[in-house]
Amino acid sequence: xxxxxxxxxxxxxLLTSLILSAIGCADDxxxxxxxxxxxxxxxxxxxxxxxxxxxxxVLAEWPKQGNLAILYGDPATQARFENWMDxxxxxxxxxxxxxATLDKVQSFNDRLIALDGAWGTMPDRKMVxxxxxxxxxKTLWADVRRAAVxxxxxxxxxxxxxxxxxxxxxxxxxxxVRGLLATVSACDSLGWAMRNVAGEKVELxxxxxxxxxxxxxxxxxxxxxxxxxxxxxPRRVAVLGEFQRVTLPNLMEARGRLxx
Numbered sequence: 678x679x680x681x682x683x684x685x686x687x688x689x690x691l692l693t694s695l696i697l698s699a700i701g702c703a704d705d706x707x708x709x710x711x712x713x714x715x716x717x718x719x720x721x722x723x724x725x726x727x728x729x730x731x732x733x734x735v736l737a738e739w740p741k742q743g744n745l746a747i748l749y750g751d752p753a754t755q756a757r758f759e760n761w762m763d764x765x766x767x768x769x770x771x772x773x774x775x776x777a778t779l780d781k782v783q784s785f786n787d788r789l790i791a792l793d794g795a796w797g798t799m800p801d802r803k804m805v806x807x808x809x810x811x812x813x814x815k816t817l818w819a820d821v822r823r824a825a826v827x828x829x830x831x832x833x834x835x836x837x838x839x840x841x842x843x844x845x846x847x848x849x850x851x852x853x854v855r856g857l858l859a860t861v862s863a864c865d866s867l868g869w870a871m872r873n874v875a876g877e878k879v880e881l882x883x884x885x886x887x888x889x890x891x892x893x894x895x896x897x898x899x900x901x902x903x904x905x906x907x908x909x910x911p912r913r914v915a916v917l918g919e920f921q922r923v924t925l926p927n928l929m930e931a932r933g934r935l936x937x
Contacts, residue, residue, distance in 0.1 A: 711909050712853060715852035724845070733805055768876065837871060871931035875934045881936070
């Protein structure tokens with residue numbers, strides 16, 4: 678073998694050895710990346726099978742019936758909608774041009790509201806695309822923003838209860854590090870939604886506040902999304918740390934502002 682090729686082969690073998698040492702190997706010798714491991718914490722456990730199936734049906738239909746990219750219909754509507762959704766701007770009444778899109782959003786979300794706070798692990802994850810779990814948070818948040826700006830306390834409460842269950846659905850759906858990132862994003866959206874409702878001074882009665890506290894009760898667990906070893910699973914540890922340092926305090930502040 679030519680000397681340069683032998684050198685290249687040796688370098689590749691060394692690199693492979695280092696990678697395998699870093700990510701670990703399964704007992705059968707197949708590389709096992711800790712980031713792909715399914716770690717499901719308390720937040721992703723529980724619920725009931727019937728409700729899990731109901732969530733699965735809705736999420737399976739999201740790409741065509743709940744996906745805002747489809748519901749916009751045309752670029753002009755999309756531009757107006759995205760401008761209205763801009764969290765950096767003060768929340769105002771939605772322009773008339775996006776009412777039809779919001780009506781479709783409302784109709785889609787009604788099926789989850791009908792579950793009255795119930796949730797469960799989806800029985801067949803293959804029926805649901807990851808983009809549906811990630812994308813649903815914006816579909817729900819848009820509905821919350823309209824409810825907040827119109828002072829609809831009942832619908833705002835219903836939607837916040839659904840949004841409080843979305844991180845649990847997301848976590849049970851995918852316990853990998855990539856899935857955990859989507860779950861934390863769903864938590865961020867819940868915080869934004871609660872701040873929208875609180876910021877508009879929507880008058881929630883005590884029963885509505887109690888529903889939100891109950892739906893978000895899983896946040897009180899010290900490790901809702903499980904734990905990880907910093908030596909073997911540093912990426913998961915980093916995401917969990919960011920959740921504990923940034924996302925969770927923001928959520929607790931938003932919940933306190935809304936419900937206390």
